[in-house]
Amino acid sequence: xxxxxxxxxxxxxxxxxxxxxxxxxxxxxxxxxxxxxxxxxxxxxxxxxxxxxxxxxxxxxxxxxxxxxxxxxxxxxxxxxxxxxxxxxxxxxxxxxxxxxxxxxxxxxxxxxxxxxxxxxxxxxxxxxxxxxxxxxxxxxxxxxxxxxxxxxxxxxxxxxxxxxxxxxxxxxxxxxxxxxxxxxxxxxxxxxxxxxxxxxxxxxxxxxxxxxxxxxxxxxxxxxxxxxxxxxxxxxxxxxxxxxxxxxxxxxxxxxxxxxxxxxxxxxxxxxxxxxxxxxxxxxxxxxxxxxxxxxxxxxxxxx
Amino acid sequence: xxxxxxxxxxxxxxxxxxxxxxxxxxxxxxxxxxxxxxxxxxxxxxxxxxxxxxxxxxxxxxxxxxxxxxxxxxxxxxxxxxxxxxxxxxxxxxxxxxxxxxxxxxxxxxxxxxxxxxxxxxxxxxxxxxxxxxxxxxxxxxxxxxxxxxxxxxxxxxxxxxxxxxxxxxxxxxxxxxxxxxxxxxxxxxxxxxxxxxxxxxxxxxxxxxxxxxxxxxxxxxxxxxxxxxxxxxxxxxxxxxxxxxxxxxxxxxxxxxxxxxxxxxxxxxxxxxxxxxxxxxxxxxxxxxxxxxxxxxxxxxxxxxxxx
Numbered sequence: 001x002x003x004x005x006x007x008x009x010x011x012x013x014x015x016x017x018x019x020x021x022x023x024x025x026x027x028x029x030x031x032x033x034x035x036x037x038x039x040x041x042x043x044x045x046x047x048x049x050x051x052x053x054x055x056x057x058x059x060x061x062x063x064x065x066x067x068x069x070x071x072x073x074x075x076x077x078x079x080x081x082x083x084x085x086x087x088x089x090x091x092x093x094x095x096x097x098x099x100x101x102x103x104x105x106x107x108x109x110x111x112x113x114x115x116x117x118x119x120x121x122x123x124x125x126x127x128x129x130x131x132x133x134x135x136x137x138x139x140x141x142x143x144x145x146x147x148x149x150x151x152x153x154x155x156x157x158x159x160x161x162x163x164x165x166x167x168x169x170x171x172x173x174x175x176x177x178x179x180x181x182x183x184x185x186x187x188x189x190x191x192x193x194x195x196x197x198x199x200x201x202x203x204x205x206x207x208x209x210x211x212x213x214x215x216x217x218x219x220x221x222x223x224x225x226x227x228x229x230x231x232x233x234x235x236x237x238x239x240x241x242x243x244x245x246x247x248x249x250x251x252x253x254x255x256x257x258x259x260x261x262x263x264x265x266x267x268x269x270x271x272x273x274x275x276x277x278x279x280x281x282x283x284x285x286x287x288x289x290x291x292x293x294x295x296x297x298x299x300x301x302x303x304x305x
Numbered sequence: 306x307x308x309x310x311x312x313x314x315x316x317x318x319x320x321x322x323x324x325x326x327x328x329x330x331x332x333x334x335x336x337x338x339x340x341x342x343x344x345x346x347x348x349x350x351x352x353x354x355x356x357x358x359x360x361x362x363x364x365x366x367x368x369x370x371x372x373x374x375x376x377x378x379x380x381x382x383x384x385x386x387x388x389x390x391x392x393x394x395x396x397x398x399x400x401x402x403x404x405x406x407x408x409x410x411x412x413x414x415x416x417x418x419x420x421x422x423x424x425x426x427x428x429x430x431x432x433x434x435x436x437x438x439x440x441x442x443x444x445x446x447x448x449x450x451x452x453x454x455x456x457x458x459x460x461x462x463x464x465x466x467x468x469x470x471x472x473x474x475x476x477x478x479x480x481x482x483x484x485x486x487x488x489x490x491x492x493x494x495x496x497x498x499x500x501x502x503x504x505x506x507x508x509x510x511x512x513x514x515x516x517x518x519x520x521x522x523x524x525x526x527x528x529x530x531x532x533x534x535x536x537x538x539x540x541x542x543x544x545x546x547x548x549x550x551x552x553x554x555x556x557x558x559x560x561x562x563x564x565x566x567x568x569x570x571x572x573x574x575x576x577x578x579x580x581x582x583x584x585x586x587x588x589x590x591x592x593x594x595x596x597x598x599x600x601x602x603x604x605x606x607x608x609x610x611x612x613x614x
Contacts, residue, residue: 023425023488026418026456030380030409039406054394054435125390129451132354132384133407134376 036135037143044147048113057116064109065155068102072159076166083170090172091163095184096256096265098163099156099191103252106195107220109155110148114199115212117148123207127304137304141297145200153192160184183263187255190286194251195220197293204300223250228269235270243271244278248285257282307332308459308491309353313362316348316515323348325515326362331493335485337502337523338495340512346495347387349512350461354379367458380408383452383490387463390448393437397428397447400436401454408455415454422453425488426480442473449480453490460484462494466501478505532595533567535578538588550581566595 043052049065050058075092082088093101121127121144130140164181168174202219203212227250234243247253247269259265260272261279273282309331316324324345340346351357353366355375364371366378391400401423405415423432426446431439436447445465452460465481466474482505485492496502502509503523511518537543548565551558554577557568567578575592582589 024421025489026410026414028414029411030455031411032409035411036407036409039403039412043403043406052395052399057394120392124392125386125388126392128386128388128390129384129404130407131356132379132382132386133404134380134409135407136376 033135033139036133037139040135040140040143041147041150044117044144045151047117048147048151053116060112061109064105065158067105068155069159069162071102072098072162072166076163076170079166079172080170091167094266094268095160095163095180096187096259096263097268098159098184099188100252100256100268102159103224104221106152106156106191107217107224110152110195110199111213111216111220113151114148114196114216115203115209117144118200118203119207119209119212122204122304123209131304137301138298141301142294145196145294145297148196148200149189149192152196153189156188156192157185160188180263180265183259183265187259187263187265190258190290191251191255194255194286194289197290197297198251201293201296201300204297220251224252226250227253231270240271243269244273245281247271247273248282251289254282254285254289258286309364309366309493311349311362311364314349314352314359314364315361316345316352316357317360323515324352324359327512327515327517329510329517329520331491331510332508333485333491334507335482335492335494335505337506337509338493338512339497339499339502339509340495341497343514344512345515346512347463348515350384350463350493350495353461354382354384380455381458383455383457383460385448385452385460385462385465387467387495389444391436391439391444394435396434397423397432397436397439397443397450400447401432401450404451405454410455418454418456419450422450423447425453426450427476441468442470442476445469445473445477449477453484453488457490459491459493462492464495464497466496466498474501481505531569533569533574533578534561534564534591534593534595535567535582535589536564536591537582538590539586543585543587546585547578547582547587550585551578554581564591569594 046052049061071093078086079088079092099106121130127140131137135143160181164177167177167181198219199216202215206212206215227246230246231243231253234240234246244257247257253269256265256268257273257278260267261274261282273279307330309329311327311329314324314327314329315322327345327349329349338346338349348357352359352364353371355371355378358372367381369377369381371378391397395403398419401419402412402415405418406412410418426449428443428446428450431443432447436444439447445467449462449465452462462481466477469477478501481492481494484490485505485507494502494506506523508520508522510520535547537547540546544560544563544565548558548560551565551567556570556574556577558565560566567574569575578592579589
């Protein structure tokens with residue numbers, strides 16, 4: 001135990017004396033599972049944008065969100081300035097089409113952040129620290145996926161919000177714009193959930209971050225490219241059904257198809273799905289992607305000791 | 306009521322039995338858990354945290370059953386894993402605050418506690434640097450800090466001195482001792498180095514291939530053996546001369562390296578040794594009671610695979 005020296009007159013006493021007050025037990029409140037899960041969620045969400053991590057980890061997510069918003073700003077600028085000249089009565093690029101146009105940026109974001117959130121805990125063994133705390137492993141998995149989904153959703157929804165506000169400023173009909181905007185948000189949420197689910201699952205398979213990044217990129221970009229090619233060919237050969245079925249195999253075309261079927265959104269793919277059966281198949285495929293990856297994740301983490 | 310009680314605790318994997326009918330009781334203070342690699346120490350800790358189920362038998366931690374009440378146990382217990390568990394791109398300060406929150410502390414309390422425990426474990430300014438650049442000693446301190454941040458009633462420390470140099474090892478052992486005494490937190494600390502546990506534990510539990518070899522207070526392990534250890538100085542065969550003289554005087558004596566061990570008969574034994582040494586014209590360097598060391602338990606118990614210090 002140290003104490004300020006008594007020998008010194010008061011004005012000469014050093015002001016920065018450190019008192020060793022020994023160990024102090026904690027008697028304050030201990031929060032329940034909900035608060036713990038919320039704090040894990042918020043930390044995960046912040047980490048996805050590099051907040052609370054090293055300065056270097058902030059660069060990529062910030063650049064990507066900037067690149068996502070930039071085209072929306074330009075489109076809105078053109079709309080506001082040249083609406084009369086060009087005779088526009090709606091957005092140049094529809095809300096529901098925007099994510100498909102920017103799919104490369106979204107894929108890069110998910111590929112970079114899913115391993116940062118998922119593989120990192122496995123690689124450094126931090127998962128052990130989480131498992132030794134009150135939250136169960138199911139909570140951990142669900143919350144981690146929720147963080148990634150919401151982070152991806154924010155990335156997709158940010159430019160849509162810019163377009164929505166810009167559309168209102170450009171005097172587009174507010175009722176119609178609000179409806180389309182909300183429909184696109186539902187689509188964005190479904191897309192975010194599908195992407196996060198698949199990326200998390202791929203990332204949970206490896207402790208090597210670089211490998212996980214590459215694997216997620218390959219899964220998302222290759223599936224989209226293959227699906228687009230098949231759809232293009234099937235349109236040329238007049239075999240539309242093949243193209244519609246192919247659309248099930250990329251999260252982007254899948255959720256775009258769901259929006260076309262449910263909300264009659266503008267078509268962005270060569271062979272958009274049509275009809276009641278396709279609606280059911282597309283909805284089932286979306287549910288299967290999201291719930292399937294959740295289930296597989298829970299199964300994967302049951303083996304983590 | 307002890308901090309940890311197990312009755313007939315058994316864990317079988319398809320090919321190995323990790324724990325075999327283990328009955329252990331751990332009280333307050335510092336308890337050492339000794340065993341060779343693969344003796345079942347880590348398995349025991351995982352069962353105690355409720356992370357893996359036992360095959361049979363029961364265990365309770367702080368009065369909670371591990372099979373049904375894992376959540377309550379994990380909120381009252383701090384765990385320092387043996388292996389690396391620190392993310393490289395996060396600072397110790399951020400990690401410890403986060404882990405405090407994961408144990409249910411509100412953000413502000415978690416920050417306050419984190420700063421407190423980081424001071425106690427001895428991480429100064431480096432706590433704000435990413436942990437990827439830490440030395441092993443600093444990493445061990447950060448791991449210990451996250452185990453203490455939520456003010457647990459019991460901490461399970463798995464090999465806290467692993468990979469440390471001798472002086473950091475001493476610091477860590479002193480810290481573990483302090484946690485058990487000054488902080489008032491019960492400690493279960495594992496090691497395969499017996500000498501370490503001898504120094505800091507009140508109680509030692511010895512595991513061998515999942516079986517309980519011995520569980521006793523440290524003083525029981527190191528009780529006096531009734532043997533005097535004598536070292537003398539003089540001509541090259543000084544020890545032999547004295548040994549023969551002792552045997553001649555009717556005492557049981559045998560060589561132990563450069564020294565001689567003498568069976569104590571009564572309180573005059575010391576006097577006899579002293580007088581004979583003087584008579585032979587030798588210098589008496591040392592005369593002390595020989596104590597047991599924990600490693601003797603292993604020698605007697607046949608668990609020869611443990612490395613004594």
